[in-house]
Amino acid sequence: MANVLWLQGGACSGNTMSFLNAEEPSACDLVSDFGINVLWHPSLGMEMGDNLQKLLRDCVSGAIPLDIFVFEGTVVNAPNGTGTWNRFAGRPMKDWVQELTGAAQFVVALGDCATWGGIPATAPNPSDSKGLQFLKKQHGGFLGAGFKSKAGLPVVNIPGCPAHPDWVTQVLVAVATGRAGELELDDLQRPKTFFKSFTQTGCTRNMHFAYKVSATEFGQRKGCLFYDLGCRGPMTHSPCNRVLWNRQSSKTRAGMPCLGCTEPEFPFFDLAPGSVFKTQTMMGVPKDMPEGVDKSAYIKLTAAAKSASPAWAEKDIFVV
Ligand code: SF4
């Protein structure tokens, strides 16, 4: 049995919505089959007022053992470092976060806001938001770079806007079934099992990428979205084309570019007009290259690929 406490800071509830749509296992399966005991969750918890404050205090004191603390949303520090713009259960949420992270065996930051600060922390960051252990790419965040939970792990970062339900349910199950030791984390503290490969891995448009055949409109049933529509699939670490959404599709399969939502720099280019859904180029060459590819090699490769492109690559890729 693993006690899970889930709180939300500066959040839109998107990760909760995603989690509640989990299927294999579902949120109910986690309770009935995998030994998860949800102490409290903003959409599921029954306690209110004094009862909730007592439950939280008991978690802090250790009267209730806190196995996993899941935090969704940013840690809001405004105004002037007080955090009072985000009060919860009688005090600034940031004060609960400070104490509960110190009491938990494992701490999970869920979604971009909790991991890196996400959209709220984009300049000028009026809510003085931080992720739990990062602010964008900078290690530290609210808890500091040296933070380790009681079990000796740093914050486990599960980014995404929102995160896929499987990414969080499988991490919760691993911890609840005593397999937390198998959680290998990358440099950004993301579980490698999900975040080692790229969004592009498994994309149905890889042949179009290779032949430099471009999609020019959303939803087009041919072409790769990298060359014109700003797809960040080749430089974004996510399993979106391996662990499909709703078990059947992904953004790029549906003809929408990957926006790189699992990376700390998301949203890219500070959402400047004309920078979203559009490939940023310099002299016709994309500013952001697929990871590990240098610009001169890219120019040679794409020139050869385009001239070798077969006629079928321009056709609709769907057969029904
Ligand atoms: S659509 Fe995106 S993920 Fe798919 S092949 Fe093109 S660049 Fe890669």
Ligand code: SF4
């Ligand atoms: S396809 Fe890209 S933007 Fe969409 S969820 Fe996956 S990583 Fe995020």
